Amino acid sequence: MKALTRSFRQLLQYPSAIAGILLILMLVALSVYTLFAIPYDEAVRLWRGGEEVWGETPRTARPVWTNWFTPDKKPETIVINSALEEDGIEKDVEEVGTDMWDIGMVFEFDYPYDGFPQEMIVFFTADYEEKNPFVSMTWETPDGRQFRMSDTDLAPAGSYRFDQDNRLARRLPEGLSPQVALFAVPESDPPTSLKGTYRLYVDGIVFEEGSDFEAKLVVYGQVHGMGTDHRRRDLTLPLLWGTPIALVFGLVASLGTTIITMLIAAMGVWYGGLVDDLIQRITEINMLLPLLPILIMVGTFYNRSIWT
Structure with missing residues (x-):
């Protein structure tokens, strides 16, 4: 408990961390409000209306x-x-x-x-x-x-x-x-x-x-x-219901990537040798790649048609 309190105090020293926590709490509160104010069946009825x-x-x-x-x-x-x-x-x-x-x-x-x-x-x-x-x-x-x-x-x-x-x-x-x-x-x-x-x-x-x-x-x-x-259709509805869905996706993605990263690291330590070297090289390449610009380019140039 003392370690948790100490970690929280250290976290409070960073304004960006405080802002992030407040933002997440606000989104969680908005999600709870949405689930009670506009139940799922009512949201579907309105959106299909x-x-x-x-x-x-x-x-x-x-x-x-x-x-x-x-x-x-x-x-x-x-x-x-x-x-x-x-x-x-x-x-x-x-x-x-x-x-x-x-x-x-x-x-x-x-x-x-x-x-x-x-x-x-x-x-x-x-x-x-x-x-x-x-x-x-x-x-x-x-x-x-x-x-x-x-x-x-x-x-x-x-x-x-x-x-x-x-x-x-x-x-x-x-x-x-x-x-x-x-x-x-x-x-x-x-x-x-x-x-x-x-x-x-x-x-x-x-x-x-x-x-x-x-x-x-x-x-x-x-x-x-x-x-x-x-x-x-009023876009307030998808904005409200998009909040809990986005939080669930974010939670699943963060937990999934964390668990997968731990498993890959454990494999490298367990097998060592060539496997460990390969994992380290892939990790270095992943750290060097500018992920956000690449995603923006894919989103810009991607087309459903196979001809263009």
Whole structure:
């Protein structure tokens, strides 16, 4: 015990050793947190999930922290759901005729960013028996301009994608996608974002008593979490689960190389002579080789194809 305490005190004299110990402890703590916070089955479900899991995240987005180092602030994803009380969307319901009720909602949000969204989608869920609700939408910019979207009837679950609305595209400046034109300063070249408060007016008609619908506006940003891939998956998940896997690989590799080295050294001592000389020469060559540059070159020039 005294020898262990003495060795630990000697180790504390080296700042690099302290930093290494703290780093390993941090990674171990992160691994333990990951195993409890995101169990393996849940991690697999999330990673294999599609739009039903990652429908609110943008594609190939940069990490949020990149905004800390650039003067231009890239837009983050904005999600407003009428079904959630905390989002504060109030429904204005009014009976306008026999078996006809008008349901109005206003989605209001601030846009302080310098860039433009990747895409914009409104997700709908409707509750009805036979007659589909009918919905119209209007977009209002901070300077008071309004753009009318195509009217649509609702299925039990569906979505409206701004960039697929040909009627809306004809009302916008030629050559600009809706997610750019709806946020751009008028007649700016190149387009620059107009900062301020935007509103989306959703006005629906239901034809059955008790029928209702909910809407969720998703304005997909250019930055999100720790980044996303082409399938909208948040890279926080593989980063977290990669930590315990990497630690296990590192532990197995370090133990394996240590045991193999001890066995090879024992063989050299046991047999001696030519075997010992051969092991020593191989050890000297291994010590002289610049391992990291060689690995980098192999990774750079290696190709799966046998032709190139």
